[in-house]
Amino acid sequence: MSLKAMRRILSFLLVLVCAACGPALVTSEPVTPVPPGSTPAMEVATSPSGATALPDSEAPLAALVNGQPIYLADYERALGQYEADLPLRGIDPTSPEGQADLARARSWILDFMITEELIVQAAEEAGVAVSDAEVDAVMAEMIVENGGEEAFHAKLEEWGETYEVHWEKERRGLIVMQMSQRVADSVPTVAEHVHARHILVDTQEEAERLHDQLEGGADFATLARTYSQDPNTREAEGDLGWFPRGILTVPKVEEVAFSLSSGQYSEVVPSLLGYHIVQVVERDPAREVSPDNMHLLQERVLQEWVEGLRTQADIQIFVDTAP
Secondary structure, eight states, rough: OHHHHHHHHHHHHHHHHHHOOOOEEEOOOOOOOTTTTTOOOOOOOOOOTTTSOOOOTOOOOEETTTTEEHHHHHHHHHHHHHHHHGGGGGGOOTSSSHHHHHHHHHHHHHHHHHHHHHHHHHHHTOOOOOOOOHHHHHHHHHHHHSSSSHHHHHHHHHHHHOOOHHHHHHHHHHHHHHHHHHHTTTSSEEEEEEEEEEEEOOHHHHHEEEEEEEETTOOHHHHHHHHOOTTTGGGTTTEEEETTTTTSHHHHHHHHHHHSSSTBBBBOOEEEEEEEEEEEEEEEEEEEEOHHHHHHHHHHHHHHHHHHHHHOEEEESSSSOOO
């Protein structure tokens, strides 16, 4: 797996943490050590931005994730690296924009570190591991990307990391990538599909009027092209194309579509967008999922999986991450 592919998956996980962030027990003490009787992590608890050296049961914590520590030093180092990178994005950290950006980062950086730890734990349970050779290959590629060993070690020093700490960080990143890929690959490549159209209007009265016209023999495609308020499908006569379950942004419309026979149209279907009438053009019980739809389904299953990990986890947060 290339570094670009790894970074794409890790970037997607950053998006997931915004949706999957669940409630956690927030204590009043930001430097609470690992409680007596708990087992300190045998690995470095890291984020993609940084890590500390060996675990220390007396070291201040940012969070505990199922008893495994995320150290305050790691969290603060990640924040510091994020702040140092802001000028590269054209943002002055001391400006109001920069301060607002940093305030938001306090939350999502810790959320990412928690999500990463949960995925590493899930991977351990599933028997997912990476070899030293795989990590060495990633490190070698990073050295080349950074202009050689001397430049790479200078970059690590700038980040406040050693080679060994960064090696461990990349190992965890590979584990996260492989476990996430395993979950994404669980989506079937063949599924039941429907080919449907819809008409979307603003009021129930208008929808009922159009439904009456359909009952009188009006052509669905013509009505969709003339009256539908969906800008994405209106010119295509309301055509939603072929899709499996789990694709449409309005679940109720999708549910209705899969309940109809070929050629049948629905009653008026209310949603947050307005009022729909749905028509199924064709059905296929076993159709190959298109690449675009596969991408959407994989994103959804990953998001639901991460949400499930967080819901079942014992997460304690010891720092105030509020903006």
